[in-house]
Amino acid sequence: MINIEHRDRLVAVTVFGEFALADYKEFEELVNYKIQFSGPIDLLFDLREMAxxxxxxxxxxxxxxxxxxxxxxxxxxxxxxxxxxxxxxxxQLFVDAQVQVFDDETEARDWLGSAAETVE
Structure with a gap:
């Protein structure tokens, strides 16, 4: 099961339990929409509860x-x-985005927010 939050150029996904294909397809659909209308976006994957x-x-x-x-x-x-x-x-081999791993959500969101400030 997943929970998706999105605003502006950020898509945040929290995974609970097993990450199944139907969940991933839901994520893909939203990301495709955001990219189409907003251009390049930032992603936050919270995998702390993923089994x-x-x-x-x-x-x-x-x-x-x-x-x-x-x-x-x-x-x-x-x-x-x-x-x-x-x-x-x-x-990182497949995308040219900056990828960073965090164990603290506030630090992760601050890092993503600093990227958003440079674009706007």
Whole structure:
């Protein structure tokens, strides 16, 4: 299950339990809409409550990242899991956005906010 918050050029996703393909598709749809009307956006992924993800989500994420390699400015990942930290760094290979891993939500949002200030 996911919860999505969005405003201006920010999309924030919180994942609870298993991240399933239907959840990812919901995320994709919103991001595609925001990119179409706002241009490059910032993402905040809160994965602290994620129990895991399905294999089809992993594959969809790779395809989506490659399609949108230039559509993200900054991506903040909230996690304390070393495996997810490592995978966040690997995802930088597919996008030209700045990717940063955080364990504190306020720091993550401040970092994303500093990017928004330079654009406006």
């Amino acid at each position: 895991g993800f399905t294999l089809d989500v992993a594959w969809e994420e790779i395809k989506f990242s490659r399609q949108h390699a230039h559509d993200f400015r900054r991506i903040a990942v909230l996690t304390d899991d070393q495996w997810l930290t490592w995978s966040a760094w690997v995802s």
